[in-house]
Amino acid sequence: NAGVTQTPKFQVLKTGQSMTLQCAQDMNHEYMSWYRQDPGMGLRLIHYSVGAGITDQGEVPNGYNVSRSTTEDFPLRLLSAAPSQTSVYFCASSYSGQTYNSPLHFGNGTRLTVT
Amino acid sequence: GDSVTQMEGPVTLSEEAFLTINCTYTATGYPSLFWYVQYPGEGLQLLLKATKADDKGSNKGFEATYRKETTSFHLEKGSVQVSDSAVYFCALFDGGATNKLIFGTGTLLAVQP
Numbered sequence: 001n002a003g004v005t006q007t008p009k010f011q012v013l014k015t016g017q018s019m020t021l022q023c024a025q026d027m028n029h030e031y032m033s034w035y036r037q038d039p040g041m042g043l044r045l046i047h048y049s050v051g052a053g054i055t056d057q058g059e060v061p062n063g064y065n066v067s068r069s070t071t072e073d074f075p076l077r078l079l080s081a082a083p084s085q086t087s088v089y090f091c092a093s094s095y096s097g098q099t100y101n102s103p104l105h106f107g108n109g110t111r112l113t114v115t
Numbered sequence: 116g117d118s119v120t121q122m123e124g125p126v127t128l129s130e131e132a133f134l135t136i137n138c139t140y141t142a143t144g145y146p147s148l149f150w151y152v153q154y155p156g157e158g159l160q161l162l163l164k165a166t167k168a169d170d171k172g173s174n175k176g177f178e179a180t181y182r183k184e185t186t187s188f189h190l191e192k193g194s195v196q197v198s199d200s201a202v203y204f205c206a207l208f209d210g211g212a213t214n215k216l217i218f219g220t221g222t223l224l225a226v227q228p
Contacts, residue, residue: 042204042220043216043218045215059215090158090159103161104161108156
């Protein structure tokens, strides 16, 4: 049972480069989301999706795009990387968006450094 | 807006010591409260939860009680082990428009043998 799989685990980009962080889940979860984790700031929601074809912004969406063409996949695209996007990125999914009774399952994270 | 405040870390304890990690929250409604744990090199995983006032969540020897009167959800364990070394995150869910969890900043626990 793979759960939530994120690739790559580590990435170094130069300022201005673009890339896609991959996230896939095999639990048939409707809700998927992307968080970034920064020291002293906890986790902040970037984008989320409540089902295939539906996405919406979280609290820190600028500089990131997402799409949800299938239930399983939820890639996060950095359009033009900036040093401020250096962070650890987590993908998380749950059966529904009501996380009081449907806990989030997290991937192991992608550590991104932008130079 | 809603928020979660946790005690600053790191918290360093000897094995078998008693653990308390403080967590308080601000919310306009009646949120559900959670503790997530992040072991080194891994993603977060749910440790325990409580969905209404006076509920006690428990798992793996950890406990936390939802105290509405003090807006708190402190994490406790009677006897910590080296394997409990991790970062602990308090979080709340208020069912708002984004259906998102609001996380605290995390508290690093280091248990020494």
